[in-house]
Amino acid sequence: MPEINHERFRLLVKICQLYYEDGLNQLDIAKRLGISRPHVSRMLAAAKSEGIVRISIHNPFSSEQELEKCFIETFGIQDAIIVDSSDSDPNKLHAQLGRTSAALIESVLMDGDIVGLMAGRTVASAAEELDYFAREGLQFVPLVGGWGSEGGAWHASSNTMAFANKLKSKYWMVHAPAVVANVETGILLRQEPEIDKVLQLAQRSRVAIISIGEVSEQATMVKTGNMSHEDITEVEARGAVANLCASFIDLDGREIDFPGKNRFIGLTARELRAIPNVIGIAGGAQKVKAITAALRGKWIDILVTDAATARAIIDFHRSNEAK
Structure with missing residues (x-):
């Protein structure tokens, strides 16, 4: 030399x-x-x-990250965070997804953000697992009204309050049910100045944190009494497999039209899509069709789920091609 x-x-x-x-x-x-x-x-x-430096990363998450890459390539989403959870207990799965989501949310939120929150136990778990971190001027707002009259720590407004309290931030509430008895009431409530103000603010969110609801007799909206057996049968007959805020979508990810849509108080899926960063948190075998539909329709930007659900989604997607 x-x-x-x-x-x-x-x-x-x-x-x-x-x-x-x-x-x-x-x-x-x-x-x-x-x-x-x-x-x-x-x-x-x-x-x-030139090989003078070789970087070696000890990666205990390699199998999950291969799945994440597969999701990004298959569905064209911004990112996926997949956790290895062998526990089939729903409560433990929700807690695990909540912990993972809390770490993501800390890295995503910026000063001055408006953050929209959906109802759901996984969203509630994320709030519960969140530790305080300093951000200036955060505002938290529900994306829909309440699922039923019975108290619960997973209503959209409850989740909104939980996030805001953890981060010592301002929050807003929707004092109305997510679904009302008739179309006329729904139209009138959405015109109420206080409700309209909150929903307008929700549309200005930079970040939305949502669950992905399945369409079945076991769905939260049915168990809480917001939707009757006849209601759920009607939307299923129209092809609905997932609920996103105040909308239903079919297996190919298309928003469906149905007569009772004006009974809903909240953002529609199209209004949700306009939010720059939508984080979907969902897991479990019963959610496979719903999550697949949300991914196919590109309704979410980042998905947080577990490895077993992720593999089932890939298998289901490949064996049930979109029309």
């Missing part, structure tokens, strides 16, 4: 040691050696390309 190349190699190794072993940043190295920061950056890149 010519002497000049030998000295260049020596400098390259020195820069690598300062950066990777001593923890100096590129600007510190540039000042220390009297060279430009872009030159330091080029030398670090050269060190990797």
